[in-house]
Amino acid sequence: xxxxxxxxxxxxxxxxxxxxxxxxxxxxxxxxxxxxxxxxxxxxxxxxxxxxxxxxxxxxxxxxxxxxxxxxxxxxxxxxxxxxxxxxxxxxxxxxxxxxxxxxxxxxxxxxxx
Amino acid sequence: xxxxxxxxxxxxxxxxxxxxxxxxxxxxxxxxxxxxxxxxxxxxxxxxxxxxxxxxxxxxxxxxxxxxxxxxxxxxxxxxxxxxxxxxxxxxxxxxxxxxxxxxxxxxxxxx
Numbered sequence: 001x002x003x004x005x006x007x008x009x010x011x012x013x014x015x016x017x018x019x020x021x022x023x024x025x026x027x028x029x030x031x032x033x034x035x036x037x038x039x040x041x042x043x044x045x046x047x048x049x050x051x052x053x054x055x056x057x058x059x060x061x062x063x064x065x066x067x068x069x070x071x072x073x074x075x076x077x078x079x080x081x082x083x084x085x086x087x088x089x090x091x092x093x094x095x096x097x098x099x100x101x102x103x104x105x106x107x108x109x110x111x112x113x114x
Numbered sequence: 115x116x117x118x119x120x121x122x123x124x125x126x127x128x129x130x131x132x133x134x135x136x137x138x139x140x141x142x143x144x145x146x147x148x149x150x151x152x153x154x155x156x157x158x159x160x161x162x163x164x165x166x167x168x169x170x171x172x173x174x175x176x177x178x179x180x181x182x183x184x185x186x187x188x189x190x191x192x193x194x195x196x197x198x199x200x201x202x203x204x205x206x207x208x209x210x211x212x213x214x215x216x217x218x219x220x221x222x223x224x225x226x
Contacts, residue, residue, distance in 0.1 A: 004157075033214070042218035043158075043204060056213060091157065103150075103214060105157040 006092050006106035014114050018080040021109045024073055025094030033103065034067055034077050035091040043091070049075065050098070061086075082113045116141045118207050120217035127195055128225050135190040135220050137205030147188040148206040149179055150216075158204065164188065175199070197226045 005024040013019055025032050033048040047057040052069045060067070064083070069075040079086055089110045093103040121136035139145065149161040162173025169181040179190045188205060205217040 035216075043216035045213065045215065048213075093158075102160045102163070103158075105159070107157045 004092055004094050004104050004106035006090075006109050008109055009107060010110045010112075012112045012114065013082055015083055016081045017113075018078065019082045019086075019111060019113075021077040021090050021092075021111070023075045023077070023092030023106060025075070025092070026104055027073065029094035029096050029104070030072075031095045031098050032069060032075050033093040033095075034075070035093065037089045037091060037108070038087075046077070046090075079111075082111075084113045087111055087113050116207065116209055116213075116215055118205055118215050118217040120203075120205055120220050122220045123218070124221045124223070126223045126225065129197055130194045131224075133190070133192040133195045133199070133222070135203055135205075135222070137188045137190065137217060138186050139188070139205075139207045139209075140186065141207065141209040143209060146208040147179070147181060148208070148214075149173065149177070149188075149190050150204045150206060152202045152204065152219075154201065161190070161203070195222070195224050197224050200224045 007022045030051050034046040035043050036046055037043045046059045047067045048055055049069045067077045089108045091105050091108045093105045095101050095103045117140045119138045147164040150158040151161045152158045161177050162171050164171045164181045172178045177192050179188055181188050200223055202219045202221045204219045206214050208214045
């Protein structure tokens with residue numbers, strides 16, 4: 001299996017622009033997690049899905065952030081409009097049976113908002 | 115609120131030195147505990163995990179961790195570090211089913 005695949009690996013954009021990050025989980029995994037990593041706040045859970053349904057989005061910073069999982073093999077995290085404080089590395093992770101087991105992480109998407 | 119604390123932000127050691135990274139959590143119920151490692155430029159990988167049973171857990175690459183319930187701690191140890199252990203180490207706790215919370219991470223630098 002190719003593992004969790006994220007795109008783009010790097011994104012540089014200007015404040016106010018829309019940003020879409022993409023994730024393809026490992027086939028057969030029924031949970032998908034979005035995390036954000038910054039120097040100041042470490043690794044924060046933003047939202048997670050079970051069988052494509054959002055279960056907990058309490059970590060989403062504000063309404064500018066939205067996430068979807070239209071099918072079992074694809075998820076997006078969208079920021080509109082983006083702001084410089086959104087600059088971070090965004091990780092997607094998937095697992096089978098939730099996070100009581102092992103989370104498999106993607107390589108991350110490094111976002112820089114100028 | 116559930117939280118995970120890692121005491122050291124940055125640890126610098128020489129090769130062959132012993133390592134202990136602290137991790138404490140604030141949740142009184144049943145927990146599952148994890149250590150993940152992130153090598154430079156790479157994604158997070160599972161190092162070891164504890165669900166139940168023997169509180170001393172052995173993981174990959176010679177790492178081990180001890181769960182001390184009375185202290186709400188799950189410290190990571192390695193008797194002799196190598197230069198290749200240079201990485202960031204994250205403690206994580208799962209206490210409410212599928213909500214995995216991570217500590218802020220500890221950056222380990224091993225000098226050759």
